Amino acid sequence: MTYLKLRNHMLKDGTLLNLLFGAFTSITLLLNPEIWLNDYPPDIKEKFGPQSETARRQGLLAAIPFFLLLIGPVVRSNLALKKENGGVLPFKMAFLNTYGQFVYVWLFDLVVMDWLFFVTLQPKRIVLPGTEGAAGYKDYGFHLKASLPALPLMAIPSLIIAAFTYGRSPHSHSISEKTS
Numbered sequence: 271m272t273y274l275k276l277r278n279h280m281l282k283d284g285t286l287l288n289l290l291f292g293a294f295t296s297i298t299l300l301l302n303p304e305i306w307l308n309d310y311p312p313d314i315k316e317k318f319g320p321q322s323e324t325a326r327r328q329g330l331l332a333a334i335p336f337f338l339l340l341i342g343p344v345v346r347s348n349l350a351l352k353k354e355n356g357g358v359l360p361f362k363m364a365f366l367n368t369y370g371q372f373v374y375v376w377l378f379d380l381v382v383m384d385w386l387f388f389v390t391l392q393p394k395r396i397v398l399p400g401t402e403g404a405a406g407y408k409d410y411g412f413h414l415k416a417s418l419p420a421l422p423l424m425a426i427p428s429l430i431i432a433a434f435t436y437g438r439s440p441h442s443h444s445i446s447e448k449t450s
Contacts, residue, residue, distance in 0.1 A: 271355045271363055279354070280367050283347035284374035288382075290339050291375050295383060298332050303396050305329040309416070310398070311406025318398045341431065344371050348435035357439030364432035372424040376417060384413035 298305050304325035307315060321329075348367055352359035388396060389410055397407065406412060 271351075271358075271360070276351070276363055276367060277370075279347070279351050280370040280374070283343065283350075283367075284371040287340070287343045287347075287371055287375055288378040290343065291378065292383065294332075294336060294339055295379075298328075299396055302328055303398060305332060307398070311404070311409050311412045314398060314401045314404045314406040317401045317404055319400075340372075340375065341427070344368050344431055345435060347371065348431065352435065352437075352439060359436045361432055361436040364436035365428055368431045368435075369424060369428035372428060373421070376420055376424065380413060380417050384417070385410055389413070 295306075302325055304318075304321060305328050307318065307321045307325065308329075310318070344367075348359060348364050351363070351367055355363075387393065389408055392407055401407075
């Protein structure tokens with residue numbers, strides 16, 4: 271397997287993952303932006319006050335499909351990559367495909383969701399009641415600083431997913447086995 275093939279696969283599947291991530295995040299923001307209160311800048315959280323019990327419950331309910339949405343397509347991507355590679359997926363390639371897609375989502379979240387929508391376009395729907403005009407709504411740096419710790423942490427689920435998806439499929443055969 272070449273790195274070019276891996277990159278193309280990662281970009282194709284990562285783009286689909288970003289579309290799913292963006293759609294899910296947008297839907298939950300439309301339903302109740304308060305679900306994401308913990309991701310808002312400190313001045314906005316302070317002005318708004320504590321998260322309501324309803325938003326907390328909705329956030330917990332949304333967390334399960336949210337994590338399945340992030341993990342499921344990446345696992346499927348690794349398995350498809352293994353199938354395309356004759357039933358073989360080296361651990362390094364499984365890890366790079368997984369981590370690469372997570373970084374792609376991280377970048378999409380930062381640039382498109384946070385900087386473009388939250389800070390630049392700032393739809394009225396995301397402005398929490400009583401927080402209008404808060405400086406945090408225009409703070410690009412907050413989003414970068416808040417998201418940077420995720421980059422090394424994404425290696426952990428990437429290693430786990432790679433460990434479950436790499437290797438040789440039970441029905442795959444090496445070239446030397448096929449010729450004998």
